[in-house]
Amino acid sequence: MRVAICEYGAGNVRSVRLAFARLGAAETEDVLAADLAVLPGIGAARAAMAGLRERGHDAALRARFEDGRPILGICLGLQLALAGTEEDGGVPGLGLVPGRAVRLRDGRVPRIGWARVDGDAAFYFAHSYAAETPCAVSWSEGVVAEVRHGSFIGCQFHPEKSGAAGAAYLESVCRSLA
Amino acid sequence: MPLPRLIPCLDVADGRVVKGVRFQGLRDVGDPVELGAHYSDEGADELVFLDVRATLDGRRTLVELVERVSERLAIPFTVGGGVRSVDDALALLEAGADKVAVNSAALARPGLVSELAREVGSQAAVVAIDAEGGAVRTRAGTTATGRSALDWAREAEERGAGEILLTSIDADGTREGYDLELTATVAGAVGVPVIASGGAGDASHVAEALEVAQAALLASILHEDPARLRTLRTELRERGVELR
Secondary structure, three states: OEEEEOOOOOOOOHHHHHHHHHOOOEEOOOOOOOOEEEEOOOOOHHHHHHHHHHOOHHHHHHHHHHOOOOEEEEOHHHHHOEEEEOHHHOEEOOOOEEEEEEEOOOOOOOEEEEEEOOOOOEEEEEEOEEEEOOOEEEEEOOEEEEEEEOOEEEEOOOHHHOHHHHHHHHHHHHHHHO | OOOOEEEEEEEEEOOEEEEEEOOEEEEEEEOHHHHHHHHHHOOOOOEEEEEOOOOOOHHHHHHHHHHHHHHHOOOOEEEEOOOOOHHHHHHHHHOOOOEEEEOHHHHHOOHHHHHHHHHHOHHHEEEEEEEEOOEEEEOOOOEEEEEEHHHHHHHHHHOOOOEEEEEEOOOOOOOOOOOHHHHHHHHHHOOOOEEEEOOOOOHHHHHHHHHHOOEEEEOHHHHOOOOHHHHHHHHHHHOOOOOO
16 A cells, blocks of 8 residues: 655654554545555644645645545644634645534643543543544544545544554554455 | 643663662663553553663663654653753654753753744653752752742743643652642642642542542552552452543
8 A cells, every 4th residue: 555645744654654654555645646644733723734735735735635535634734724723723624524623612722642432442642632524534532533534534533653552543543445 | 621641751761670679779670662562552651761860871861762762652641851952852852852841951941942842843842840848959859949830830831841740759759649739839829730649549539539630540469469560450440430
């Protein structure tokens, strides 16, 4: 399997890269042709969208989505796929998935740590914003944990940092594409 | 709220785990990657690597260490010690760290915290505070700043810090329990997660700390006996603390 990781110049995509390498996936720079395109989640929304545009990833991801080819968005990568986010005074997203990201209102923010998803295995979260979308398929403490819409899969947690549970999640995503 | 976190802290110098008393007489006690992997296998929720020497020469070694750790581990880790600029932070994050901790450099120039929050995001910007008698000390605890820990924690949060790593110098290394008063005061004044640090001697201490803070740093208690993490987790569960 060939995975394209959409970098946008905001730090740590190394963990995501290593997580897919551990699963035996090969990496490609061709976002359009890859079996799976991954939109990692690091940094702030406005800079991330600008970085995606600079590299032409925004158009490539939209084209992939229209062709029904799989995309995995992680954390901010999930939020960027929405119509927009409240972050940075309001930033339009890629618009692949209906809904928007709003600032967390309950508990300590950023919400950092391991939390159960659908009351089951715990995954690592680190976020200040979360999706509000009709496409949510799983939750963690009232927060949208996973989104599915067309060929887009988004997770608010960081599977690449969630130990064995995270590796199993990524493996199941890869297996579902095979 | 996410589950309470147990965070082993590894002091490193020149790419090795070291142990010393108040940063004096550092003794090599092992490989950070191996020890980190051990803690990860034993259920650590995160790790902190603290470069206790933080020399300019050591920066490259530290970045290489971070690269090796990220290759081996799939749990989050924070790196601190000698981070003076956004570039320092980016080098560590690009090497695979999830968060960077700033301490003395942020006290000297609080704008660094704002820059980090803007450039790398609040979730990756940890402000470490060393407090004695409620007052902040800098340069590995050697120098008074005249600031209260409470005020500095509040300012750090306003500037965008995503977490406060609060070490009580009074409690550190005593193994007589965390400084609960200091921790509760700071945790009550900020809305970001607080990591309690300094003083863990047994499971009851950790359980107490986790009632007022979101995470507990484990240093001395594990340094003598890295296998202690597993028994500590069991004891905490027996006390009704829900862990991952």
